[in-house]
Amino acid sequence: MDVLIVDDDPITRLALCAALEEWGLNPVVAESGNRALEMLEQDNPPHLLILDWSMPGISGPELCKILRARDDGQFFYILMLTGKEGNEAVIEAMEAGADDFLSKPFDHRVLKVRIAAGSRIVRLEQTLNQLASRDSLTQCWNRRMIDELFDSTLAEARRKGSALCVMMVDIDHFKAINDTYGHAIGDTALQHMVAILNQNLREYDQVGRYGGEEFIVVLPTTDRDSAWGIAERVRSAVEYQPSVLSDGREISMTVSIGLAMFEPKRDPDRRSLMERADQALYKAKRSGRNRIIVAD
Numbered sequence: 122m123d124v125l126i127v128d129d130d131p132i133t134r135l136a137l138c139a140a141l142e143e144w145g146l147n148p149v150v151a152e153s154g155n156r157a158l159e160m161l162e163q164d165n166p167p168h169l170l171i172l173d174w175s176m177p178g179i180s181g182p183e184l185c186k187i188l189r190a191r192d193d194g195q196f197f198y199i200l201m202l203t204g205k206e207g208n209e210a211v212i213e214a215m216e217a218g219a220d221d222f223l224s225k226p227f228d229h230r231v232l233k234v235r236i237a238a239g240s241r242i243v244r245l246e247q248t249l250n251q252l253a254s255r256d257s258l259t260q261c262w263n264r265r266m267i268d269e270l271f272d273s274t275l276a277e278a279r280r281k282g283s284a285l286c287v288m289m290v291d292i293d294h295f296k297a298i299n300d301t302y303g304h305a306i307g308d309t310a311l312q313h314m315v316a317i318l319n320q321n322l323r324e325y326d327q328v329g330r331y332g333g334e335e336f337i338v339v340l341p342t343t344d345r346d347s348a349w350g351i352a353e354r355v356r357s358a359v360e361y362q363p364s365v366l367s368d369g370r371e372i373s374m375t376v377s378i379g380l381a382m383f384e385p386k387r388d389p390d391r392r393s394l395m396e397r398a399d400q401a402l403y404k405a406k407r408s409g410r411n412r413i414i415v416a417d
């Protein structure tokens with residue numbers, strides 16, 4: 122687990138780094154509150170912080186308040202490690218948003234158990250986050266999360282004037298797979314389908330499970346032609362890569378795809394774009410399945 126040490130004193134930073142490494146953690150350092158803030162705004166920041174109180178620029182308590190006021194849903198466990206001591210300092214630090222408080226000089230064994238307690242809370246929070254945002258069968262985003270990601274991707278496309286496409290992907294005659302092989306094998310087929318999607322999409326494309334066998338894929342910075350290419354790659358991969366069971370049986374599937382491109386004047390929000398993708402999917406189903414239809 123990454124642990125961010127925020128301290129302006131190089132000796133303390135070195136000592137903390139050595140201790141954390143010894144305890145199997147991965148220290149990351151910032152020499153000021155301002156630098157820490159920059160680092161915490163990047164992707165995948167550390168979620169466990171050891172924070173000094175008095176530093177040039179943003180102080181420890183100020184940094185706590187800034188992080189607690191953010192509404193990006195990121196969780197940080199903050200241990201304030203400071204030369205200050207006494208109840209007043211504890212109260213001030215924890216009112217600012219610190220989760221724990223330790224005075225310098227500190228006993229290494231006490232820091233170790235406090236960090237262990239913080240790690241447990243960070244892991245618990247990560248588990249909760251995973252449960253709340255992922256579909257438990259396929260591990261792609263669940264409906265609530267993909268809606269949220271879709272909204273923010275759409276807002277960004279509108280702001281930057283960049284392209285955005287969405288595809289609704291639905292397995293053809295999935296009921297027949299369940300009826301023929303049973304529900305458990307139907308589940309395996311759904312997992313296979315998501316694996317194929319992940320293999321054929323880019324890192325920044327987002328896949329969500331929208332209903333039983335219906336998936337939505339949000340394709341940022343993608344124009345209609347590129348989106349068509351991606352959709353065709355997915356469609357043919359599903360057709361030609363059957364799900365192989367442990368006993369060697371192969372479950373063949375096909376998918377129908379409805380594709381729609383974001384048009385700022387026409388699409389005030391996610392719903393109208395999805396409706397067009399949905400209508401295109403419906404046409405794909407009605408006109409024979411195993412095909413892609415692009416919305417008008």
Ligand SMILES: Nc1nc2c(ncn2[C@@H]2O[C@H](COP(=O)(O)OP(=O)(O)OP(=O)(O)O)[C@@H](O)[C@H]2O)c(=O)[nH]1
Binds near residue numbers: 297
């Ligand atoms: N195994 C499994 N089946 C599911 C799950 N969720 C939904 N289903 C099944 O998915 C099937 C969807 O069937 P329909 O909506 O009739 O669609 P279809 O058979 O795929 O037919 P078309 O979409 O018209 O090609 C139903 O039989 C549901 O029971 C799931 O999590 N696991």
